Amino acid sequence: MNGVPLAAYLALGLFMFTAGVVGVVIRRSPIVIFMCIELMLNAVNLTFLAFARYQFSTAPALAQNPELATSNSIMGGQMMVIFVMAVAAAEVAVGLGIIMAIFRLRQNIDVDELNLLKG
């Protein structure tokens, strides 16, 4: 989109990432902590896509070789986003399974009271 600086997209991604970090630190419910991790993953996805669209670091190479714009090498950012989404889906499935298992064991899932691994 013309007229919108790359920095605006990066600022939004950075804000979402920071909100996710703060959420992971202050919230106690593991489900909300998982949601904050999803928020951080999405912030990174947005950053990948913004850089992939603006291509500012490959600008000299693009100016020399316009065919580069239609090759696969420009697709790296989008591929990374697809893989991040797949990993996030696997992570959520396993993580929510662990939360269910802990809930069955203890009937209480406050993360501050889960100290079974304390040395």
Added chain:
Amino acid sequence: METSAPLAITPELLLFGGIATAAAMAAVGVVAFNNAVRSALCLVINFFLLAFIYFTLQAETLGIIQIVVYTGAIMVLFLFVIMLLNLGGSGLLQQKGDKRMPVAIALGVVLFGLIASQLLPGLMSVTKPLAPDNFGAPQNVGRALFTQYVIPFEAVSVLLLVGIVGSILLAKRRI
């Protein structure tokens, strides 16, 4: 940030500013609401608006995938677990006013200020997207995914298979 002096105010910029403000407020809502269901709904709003931001970046395939995978599948999983564990209305995990809250908010402000001050000023002049307009079309994404990136793609499929097996094992009552 988005309306600094040298930038011309274009309709695109106003549109982006509106969507981005709403998405940022939804992100704050995820963290701020005490009720897990409200947090989940804020996250749904955030992911949905993020899909529209992907559309403005011409990455329409990934915007659709974002809506289908995140707001469709992952958030339903979240709401399902919230419902199953009955975390919604009850004050089971009521946040007490504790000392971590101001420390964490200060940490967030410092993190944001530090990264933004180092990263953003140098990039304010980059306003012209150089990738071709159809770089996010399904044909191009699919061609790249199944030629140059086919080995990572297969690795991800193995990862998803392991995830399925793992979640079934965790859900079984006795292993």
